[in-house]
Amino acid sequence: MSESGHDQPQNQIDLADAYAVxxxxxxxxxxxxxAQTYNETFINANKYVYPRAVAQLFAKYVSEIAxxxxxxxxxxxxxxxxxxxxxRPDITIDGYDISPEMLKQASLLARIDGSPVYRNLLEVDLTASLPKQTFDAMxxxxxxxxxxxxxxxxxxxxDLVRVDGWFVIGINAEHFEARGFASTIKNIVETGVITQPEIHLVNVYEVGSPHYGDCAKVNVFQRKK
Ligand SMILES: C[S@@+](CC[C@H](N)C(=O)[O-])C[C@H]1O[C@@H](n2cnc3c(N)ncnc32)[C@H](O)[C@@H]1O
Known part of the structure; x- marks a missing residue:
């Protein structure tokens, strides 16, 4: 985790707060x-480019037809x-999140043609029981x-993705080994549930960000059964 020792007005939420939850x-x-200031005080202020990297990997690896x-x-x-x-203007995207306030912000986004970016936005705690829906990709x-x-x-x-469907999953690089993602993924590969992931190391923040150097491992794999 990088230090966030740059000047912050009192009360301004930053990466240290996000990592403390x-x-x-x-x-x-x-x-x-x-929620209301996240785009300005986190994405823009920190030059947070991770979502762009994940979307680009998705567009590169996930077949358009499927x-x-x-x-x-x-x-x-x-x-x-x-x-x-x-x-990928032709795909529909649903968003799941625990925070209704964050979802409210996502609901304001529009595509180039004026339609909403997200078809459905659902308030869900992903650590609890999951909606009975199936997608082509996550x-x-x-x-x-x-x-x-x-x-x-x-x-x-x-289970939210159909057999042969795709996953493009960003995982904090420090977290990947330390919190057991590497071993958990290895186990599910060995049981034949998913393909061996292709792992892409990406920058979470751009050059010039106070947090530049933090990385994520984006795992690209398919469900096999
Ligand atoms: C750092 S933000 C990332 C948001 C967005 N993907 C981005 O890259 O800007 C983490 C998000 O995970 C959500 N989250 C945290 N715990 C969750 C949980 N148990 N279930 C669903 N969403 C959760 C938070 O509400 C927050 O919107």
């Missing part, structure tokens, strides 16, 4: 306060969906990280 309720509280409906897990204010809707940035979602949630989420 521990429970779903902590997440609800943090993002309720942060995909209609995609779910963006922990969609927040909708950064991943925005990039994806530009790169994507995410920024949710498998410190204090947010762990590997056990990734395993549970596999």
């Amino acid at each position: 521990k429970t779903p309720d902590d997440n609800r509280r943090l993002y309720a306060q942060w 995909i209609t409906a995609v779910v963006d897990i922990g969609c927040g204010t909708g950064a991943v969906g925005s990039y994806l809707a530009n790169l 994507t995410t940035a920024g949710t498998f990280t410190h204090g947010h979602l762990g590997p056990e949630t990734l395993v549970a989420l596999i």
Whole structure:
């Protein structure tokens, strides 16, 4: 984790606050306060480019023909969906998130043709019981990280994607080994549930960001059974 020792006005939420959360309720509280300013004080201020990298990998690796409906897990204010809707205007995107305030911001986003970026936005705690829906693909940035979602949630989420469907899943690089994502993914590959992931190391923040150097591992794989 990088230090966020740059000057912050009192009360301004930053990356250290985001990494300090521990429970779903902590997440609800943090993002309720942060939703309205998240794009400005987090995405823009920190040159946060991770959602763009995830959307670009999705567009590169996931076959255009095979995909209609995609779910963006922990969609927040909708950064991943925005990039994806530009790169793949024909897909429908649903967003799941625990924070109604973040979902409200995502609901304001429009595609180039004026239609909403997200078809449905659902308030859901991904660590609890999941909606009975199935998608052709799943994507995410920024949710498998410190204090947010762990590997056990990734395993549970596999059922939301149909057999042969795709996953483009960003996981905080420090978190990847330390929190057991690497071993959990290895186990589900060995049981034949998913293909061996292709792992792409991407920058979470651009050059010039106070957090430049933080990386994520974007795992691209398919469901086999
Ligand atoms: C760092 S933000 C990332 C948002 C967006 N994907 C982005 O890249 O800008 C993490 C998101 O995960 C959501 N989240 C955290 N815990 C969650 C949970 N248990 N269930 C669903 N969403 C959760 C938060 O509400 C927040 O919107």
